[in-house]
Amino acid sequence: MNIIVPLRQVPDLVEDLEIDASGKDLDREWLKYKINEFDDHALEEALLLKEDVGGTVTAMALDGDDVDKLLFTAAAKGADKLIKVTGDFPQPLSSHAIARALASAIQGMDYQLILIGVQAVDELDGQVGVLLAHYLGVPHVSVVTGVQVTNGKAVVHKEYAGGVMGEFEVTLPAVLGIQAARQTPRYAPVSRVRMAMRKSTIEEVSASDTAAGGTPEIRKLFKPEKGAGAQMLDGSPEEVAEKIVSILKEKGIV
Template sequence: MNIIVPIKQVPDLVEELEVDSSGKSLDREWLKFKVNEFDDHALEEALLLKEDTGGTVTAIALDGDDIDKALFAAAAKGADRVVKITGVDGAPTNHQAAKAFANALSSLDYDLVFTGVQSVEDRDGQLGVLLAHYLNLPHISVVTGVSVSGSGVNVQKEYGGGVIAEFEAATPIVLGIQAARETPRYVPVAKVRRAMRSTEMEEMTAGDISVGAGAEIQRMFKPESSGSAEMLSGSAEEIASTLADIIKNKM
């Protein structure tokens, strides 16, 4: 199976988030970016499937903050090809990003597309489902298991409460990966550096990414704290004593 994994950088939520002067988007100047955690799972599942059954894994991303590092890290982990899509400026909507990926994929050969099931920035919907519809391909999201079955794939989709729905699907298909069957592999920086020297970064242009009108952002704001929590202060010991009393009273 030849698998394509679109990768996206998202703001690291460990950092303090601030709204910029427009009042409509994040102040990106001081933001730290990292690969969307679900994309890490998508890549891991792709690499595991390749190790099981052969084929190739191609990591592909829109040009942007720190994206070269993310793509070379994918190569260091085992991706055969890394592709950067240029010509998309600023922060595209997921509809626009999906269109750019769809354009790029039209000239690539693949059986499966694994996207991270969601990201923290999906205001206009999840990338994978949009991509599937622009490619006119079927799609299953919240996937926690994929195996090759005959000429197609067996796919496990998760519902609430841990109930799993099992599907048989023909390829090509786009799958939104929730969790790889193993923890995404770690790759040391030295190996990423080696990949930078030995891997060829392919480039493609985004092409026409015009999409239908989206909903316009009016305002971005920090949710008002409902202030419901009584905040406990003091030393760890003092806090622990107070908490112990609260808990004993409730039980």
């Protein structure tokens, strides 16, 4: 079974996010990026499926900063094939544009499953996975936490609120928006990433569809208002703990 996993980097939310001079985008100059955590789960699930039923895992990403490292890291974790999708993409890159570019690169490839992170923190205009499925004309299920493949079909679990899940049988090829892999995504030590850089090659495929459209027009970015929120408790850990205990006593909790 051939599985394609489109990977993407998103701003690392541990860092402070600043808005640029135009007011319409993040200030990206010093921004630190990391792999979209849901894509990491999608890659893990793909590698586990390959261990179950055999086949190949292809990691794919749109050309951009640090994309080689992203792909080599996927190789270090076990991806068999690395593809960089090149093209003159509309900026800022939207979910619609990413999905169109990926679809035009994937069209004609031999695959049974595309596993992709169910969402990302920067998807202003919808989810890449669902858009991709529709541009490719294949079915999709989002918010998937369990995948089994038997007899050319996937049986998947989709999560709803309250822990209820729907079980679906999906004819392949299909796109699955992965919420969580069966296990914590594996870690690739730096030495293995370096080895992958020496041993693996990145194939370039040019996207034939680099159209924009389908997105809202950004007016401005702004930080949520401060001050309306919490009353802040200051001091040493000792003092803070003291204050918390007295609040809890006052409210009759302890």
